[in-house]
Amino acid sequence: MAHPYHHSISSTRQWGGSTDDFLPIHIWFDESKKIIADFRHRALRHHAEGIFMAETLFGATVTLASGRVIPTRWVGEQHVREDLGFIPSFADWVKAIRPERWMGQTAKLEAELSTFSLTE
Numbered sequence: 001m002a003h004p005y006h007h008s009i010s011s012t013r014q015w016g017g018s019t020d021d022f023l024p025i026h027i028w029f030d031e032s033k034k035i036i037a038d039f040r041h042r043a044l045r046h047h048a049e050g051i052f053m054a055e056t057l058f059g060a061t062v063t064l065a066s067g068r069v070i071p072t073r074w075v076g077e078q079h080v081r082e083d084l085g086f087i088p089s090f091a092d093w094v095k096a097i098r099p100e101r102w103m104g105q106t107a108k109l110e111a112e113l114s115t116f117s118l119t120e
């Protein structure tokens with residue numbers, strides 16, 4: 001798996017600037033390795049919604065050390081493409097999740113809520 005630093009080197013080859021311009025974004029994408037240390041960590045942020053979340057967190061653009069301004073999404077798209085070869089949607093990841101019984105349990109909560117009246 002590519003390290004965030006190596007993704008940052010790739011970013012500088014595409015857009016200039018320094019690795020420090022890109023490193024926080026690439027680290028954010030791969031921070032999910034804290035949760036699970038194999039490639040499945042990518043399900044958390046390596047998809048179209050994750051790229052837009054990066055834009056929310058880091059702003060719409062990145063100003064490089066060179067003064068050039070580029071869209072943050074370009075960096076996210078680069079990261080995900082380098083890791084997966086394409087940009088999946090979150091729905092693509094969900095298709096790979098095997099449903100388990102505990103994932104769909106809501107009956108207990110619904111029963112508890114039905115005991116409360118609106119005036120309480």
Ligand SMILES: [Zn+2]
Pocket residue numbers: 029030042046079083
């Ligand atoms: Zn990654």
